[in-house]
Amino acid sequence: MKKIVLGLVFLGLYACSQPTRETINADEALDYCAAQVDRTLHELSNGGSIDYTMMPRNIMDSLTVWHTRKTTKEEWTSGFWPGVLWYDYEYTKDQKIKGEAEKFTESLEYFAHIPAYDHDLGFLIFCSYGNGYRLTGKPEYKNVILAVADSLATLYNPVVGTILSWPREVEPRNWPHNTIMDNLINLEMLFWAAKNGGNKRLYDIAVSHADKSMKSLFRPDYTSYHVAVFDTITGNLIKGVTHQGYADNTMWARGQAWGIYGYTMCYRETGDPKYLDFVEKITDVYLKGLPEDYVPYWDFSAPGIPDAPRDASAAAIVASALLETSTYFEGKKSEEYWNAAVKMLESLSSPVYQCRESKPAFLLHSTGHWPGGSEIDASIIYADYYYIEALMRYKKLL
Numbered sequence: 001m002k003k004i005v006l007g008l009v010f011l012g013l014y015a016c017s018q019p020t021r022e023t024i025n026a027d028e029a030l031d032y033c034a035a036q037v038d039r040t041l042h043e044l045s046n047g048g049s050i051d052y053t054m055m056p057r058n059i060m061d062s063l064t065v066w067h068t069r070k071t072t073k074e075e076w077t078s079g080f081w082p083g084v085l086w087y088d089y090e091y092t093k094d095q096k097i098k099g100e101a102e103k104f105t106e107s108l109e110y111f112a113h114i115p116a117y118d119h120d121l122g123f124l125i126f127c128s129y130g131n132g133y134r135l136t137g138k139p140e141y142k143n144v145i146l147a148v149a150d151s152l153a154t155l156y157n158p159v160v161g162t163i164l165s166w167p168r169e170v171e172p173r174n175w176p177h178n179t180i181m182d183n184l185i186n187l188e189m190l191f192w193a194a195k196n197g198g199n200k201r202l203y204d205i206a207v208s209h210a211d212k213s214m215k216s217l218f219r220p221d222y223t224s225y226h227v228a229v230f231d232t233i234t235g236n237l238i239k240g241v242t243h244q245g246y247a248d249n250t251m252w253a254r255g256q257a258w259g260i261y262g263y264t265m266c267y268r269e270t271g272d273p274k275y276l277d278f279v280e281k282i283t284d285v286y287l288k289g290l291p292e293d294y295v296p297y298w299d300f301s302a303p304g305i306p307d308a309p310r311d312a313s314a315a316a317i318v319a320s321a322l323l324e325t326s327t328y329f330e331g332k333k334s335e336e337y338w339n340a341a342v343k344m345l346e347s348l349s350s351p352v353y354q355c356r357e358s359k360p361a362f363l364l365h366s367t368g369h370w371p372g373g374s375e376i377d378a379s380i381i382y383a384d385y386y387y388i389e390a391l392m393r394y395k396k397l398l
């Protein structure tokens, strides 16, 4: 008996002496997000009623109010604001936020009834309806997701083995079949649909797309192209090029981030260890090239480094991914990925990257499309989405 008591005392002392995994205050960061969401809702109502078809998109460096965009089929970011509201509701349990999340989400319902315009349907529908269904279980939300997954699958080309990302670029650029890195994220909706009453073929499409992208969008050193261009007759790769990166042979930060997030998700959905091996390779090359605060320059070979703009959105995407990736590894590798993700969240939660009083978004310093001259060093809604997602994952994994 004496031995057992001594053992328990020892265990208690041991537990108390272990460092807590909580190195950033998740609740404080999520409370900050909740306050910024309230500010944004106030701004959107503008003293009257909210137009639920207008979504916050960005706040440029010199401005302090959201630039909103109509939920047209061409606007790829419309799912992120409803997604932010769903995560905020999950954290706060505030019924008012739930009501707003529903209304913004439901303004995207028409995507279930129109032909696919391009590949961004996963971003649009899985961030909004996907999170909405996860938190409410509403059957009508599930029906929208299933219909849109079928619509995304119409862009699949079986000769190439991937989804056509940008039908609009086929003719003007002579890119007969093009597949971009970002497209990996849309596969999550296909995996989900295949498991939740949709066509089982959607699973095979997602796997084929992931496998061919692995072979075509990455160089031998595991850095990535943004776009892979394929021959539609042979299905072979013609070339890898960039669109939003600095050059065809450089690593665009958000492109690599989509890859890390995408292949982590492919491993979760399939259990195939080849995806996890691959995540390790593409993550390690990304981590090796980061500046001290773990928030990348918008391209790893951007002109003007160290004064080049950063991309906080890439940091938020990778932080969210690596919190999950760390759970699939053991020992040192798991610890390395967890610590890297925490370092990213620490930087993003500091006054350097949080907007705080200056504007109602969560984060500053994202870069949307440097070669196109748009959204440089701005607050962008998808950075906020992946930041709040990462904070929720962090809180759940503590």
Ligand code: GLY
Residues within 6 Å of the ligand: 076, 182, 244, 254, 368
């Ligand atoms: N999907 C476009 C981007 O990452 O900017």
